[in-house]
Amino acid sequence: MTKIEIDHKDFATSLILIGIGGFLTYSSLTTLRIGTLNAMGPGAFPAGMGILLVVLGAIIGLGAIGRSGEDISLDLRSSFFILGGITAFALLARPFGLIPATVAASLLSAMASRRITLLSALFATAVITALAVGIFTYGLGVPLALIQWPFQ
């Protein structure tokens, strides 16, 4: 059996579009009122957009079959540390305050680069934390505790 060539990038795009478009249309039809063209309900426009996305996804998907393309190459290490940094910030900011959240997020995201050393990550974090406190807390008056202990 000969293997059918496929453009992985376009095929994945197609799946994403069909998935989101399908959800949009299904969810609009089942949970929102469609109404009439004269008095469109809240569901009509999203349902239509969903169908459009599915159609575009199908066009891209069909075009991807029988054609080879570049492989999808994700930088998993960088993604992990950057997204991990954002997660750390979101989790720590409210309970522990700006400084712990910034330090954790900065250290994690600094690890995204393969060239960084622990010492320079610590140095960068110190500078960035000072800047963040200066700009956001003192400059713009963002109401977020600098540092606190949430457990009494």
Add this chain to the structure above:
Amino acid sequence: MNFYADLPSNLLHGMMTALEPMNLLLCTVGVTLGMLIGVIPGVGSLAAIALLLPVTFHLEPAGALIMLAGVYYGANYGGSTAAILLNLPGTSSSAVACLDGYPMSKQGRGGIALLITAIASFVGASLGITLLIGFAPLIASVGLQFGPAEYFSIVVLGLLAASAVSSGSVVKAIAMAGLGVAFGTIGLDTYTGAQRFTFGQVELFDGIDLVAIALALFGISDVIASIRDNDNNPTTVRQKVTLRSMLPTREDLRRSWPAILRGSSIGSFLGPLPGTGATLASFTAYALEKRLDRDPSRYGKGAIEGVAAPEAANNASDQTAFVPTLTLGIPGTPTMALMLGALMIHGISPGPGFMTSNPDIAWGLIMSFWIGNLILLILNIPLVGVWVRVLSIPYHFLVPAIVIFVCVGTYSVSNSVFDVWMVLLFGAGGYLLRMLDCPVAPLILGFVLGPMLEEEFRRAMLISRSELMIFVERPISASFLGLAAAILLWGLFSKWRSTALSRAE
């Protein structure tokens, strides 16, 4: 033509607003920060504006816009600087600057290229601003006669045109614009108050925050995508830029002037067309110079016209791009979409009435363009050497700085951790889409224009008693849709032809 009667007093008024010490300061800060961020490889004017959006929320609307506009052209100039000195374009529009700017740099003429770029930018911007002043009131008065059908059609035109000119597959770009429109429907329905796709989250009732989605797509996903490149090719600045090295020869000036004027004209013309943006302007200007020259072989080897014309063109188009944004409330490019978003967050919705109801902001902004460009020319150009030193900061220091700025910036908009989670979601999604060669710029345009698209469609249906023909029966609306179809076909055809050509080789 009574709308020109007030022009002199409006201009004067605008100049006074722009010259207020606070606004002058914000303009300077904006241009400077813009340059600083713009020279960072992989970070363009879109990301620069997105990064500074949260900061401007704490300012007056006029000051906020003046600062953001300053960031916009400061970042564009910074992008050209990185392109000329390092062959690293920050944005697609400054990619043209690499073609002849980098060879000039290698010949030790980088300083001259930078100065000519600055002069070309100033001249281009000046022509663009003049045309903006001349045409904005006229277009606003035409816009007053637009009904929902015309608005719907022009939004369709904007979305399709922006998709057709973006690099890569046209269908993917349209799909991304559609995805943006889809994300724009999240929140309470304006007509009925019904919850749409909110999953019961109170934070989503007003929709996804524009700052969160913009920072995720242009801050986070950009950074993840560029780390690997920077790890493999760390940037090094070879050339020192001194003031003396920036002095052009008489020959350089003689060659540059006509190129600058041609570039400015092309840019001014292309700027207000929906979706075209600075990239098309600079590429067109470059192509024209090459065609007009008696010796096209000089291009790509350090021809000064190849730097001057595109830079004039992209700055002229940057200014005239404000025409549809300010007069109709319809941004033609993602950057303009962010500017519009900034206005809306301050409770101002631009449209035909905007220039008459908020003359302070509208004319103050327009006048500040000139001042900003002047500040760029006299204050920041001599400091180019300093900005370039930003490039010697290793990229791995910039990564955590950008991540923190995005996180705290997003949080500060409405003190919401939920918005930071949105950054995580869209940052991851945006990175995946980027890696699948899907352009994310049309997504943000669709996100901003989507609610408008839906509202105008529903209004048109209400007025016409559900007669879909209204869009083609009204002549202005029909011509917008016709133009959209033509641009779409042209886009598909030129992509098809270029792939056919590359396969034939």
